[in-house]
Amino acid sequence: MSTAELSRPTTEPRFARIRRALLTPRAARITAPVLFLIGWQLIAPLIPSRILPMPADVAEAMWEQLVDGTMVDAFSISILRLAAGFSVALVLGAVVGLAMGLSTRVEAFLHDFVIVGLTFPYLIWGLLVAMWFGFEGRGPFVVVVIAALPYVIINMAEGVRDVSKELRDMATSYDVPNARVLRHLVLPSLSPFFFASLRYGLANGWKGLVLAEVFAATSGAGYVINEMEEYGFFAGVIGFALWFALFSILVERLVFGRLSRRVFRWRSAAVRTEETRKVEPFEAMVD
């Protein structure tokens, strides 16, 4: 092999190298938002500026929201509400879901109302709790519970049904103590479903929460963005929407990315894809 052949890649024209680097999937993840920004910058002047603010104005609004604490306050209040509501939904949903998974009677009793809970728009719950609890009460918290509950119930019920009957029977006939059955059989096979209920329950709790905050609260992320809209502070609205987006990315990358790797580290790759496919549709059922 000659040296000329070895060094060929470095002697190829520079623009070709750059072009190849730009065509990798990793580069695409950066190209996408850059193109979005350029498109926005080009389109914004064509529309009256009051309606579609320029990227620079939005960046300024975001900076202000960060410096004066609006953003941190709003999100921390909302996150606290979400945590409180979701903890309740998790406990309640685990109990009900286990009961539904274990008994066909309980399932027949509750099934249709879980579906109604899944279908009923958070919008209506938001309006209802505004009437029930007023504008400064427990409304948003209650909506989080209601929004997250069906997802927890369904996943827990599925998880219980998924525990292998053969392995359970074998454990019984070999006199394996209950604690060990729980630790080594039930919990491991329940964990992907628990994880799914965490993920979709939180996602939907969050969506229900911000909506409820518009009608039934005087603080929180949903309240703040609606307020800015009503005052016609459009750069602020878009800026705050971008905070929402950053928040989603943060949660998705830091929490769920790591968590799911940890929870599923014992699984083989094949099982993992099958599992994720199984729980995928729940993602689609959000508001």
Place this chain on the structure above:
Amino acid sequence: MDPGGRLRPPVPPNRSERSTQVATQTAPPQAATPAPRVETRTRRRTPHLWAWRLAGYIFFVGSWMLLATYVFEVYILPSPTRVLSEMWEILGRGDFWENIYATLKHLFIGFTIAYVIGTAIGIAMGRSPYWDGFFHDYVMLALTTPGLVFALICVMIFGLSTWAPITAIVLTAFPHVTVNVVEGVRAIPRELQDMATSYGVDRRTQLRHIILPAVAPFLFTAVRYGFAIAWKITALTELFGGRDGVGIQIRVKFELFNMAGVLAWAFFLVTFALIMERVVLQRLERRFFRWRPKAFA
């Protein structure tokens, strides 16, 4: 694949009638033959499960009734009968059909656009790692951002027009379509495709007999889940800044503190959506894919 479907209690008793009826219409005879074995098993278990199901309805509707009658004022929690009579009254008025028509128009235009865009992006993402990287964050963001945010931005940009709800529907529904289509494209059996190519099967036959059968169920699921999102965001956007539609009616009733009216309009919407999702689409899906072995369904 289908959480709702698996959750359903064992097949209702009139299932046997329906399946024979369907079988006489179009089904190949062998599709109907394995059914009876399953039927006998479920039929034996059905009666008491139906009792439990009924008990569920009595419990939930009953406690709503009791709370509404004895505990809460009507403007806080109207009783089911009051909501029903309100629904009846709304049905009789002329603006009922106008509003339903406006909402359905937004819904179907928006959903069609979302489906086309979502499918195109899904195919691109499923086939090429580059487009996968390109759209990944957009899809993820559109999936996780609350509908409220999209509704507010669309109302802000488009004002009181038809385009606000339509754009909001497109933005919220397309990622749900995309996610399913990507799954579908990845489910195309490459080995079969390779084999067909090496045996000289032409593209059209491959498309008809390998690609479409593999992708079709996912395309259908995409309709179902996309639709489930679309109707909710329609009402939401209309409420925040529509000119007509069910959402506006809900807002008007809410501002008059008429909770029976809010619930009445909500029930019209939910009933329509449940019938579409759980009856029409699910049944169509089952009919389309009757030929598949159970394990795939």
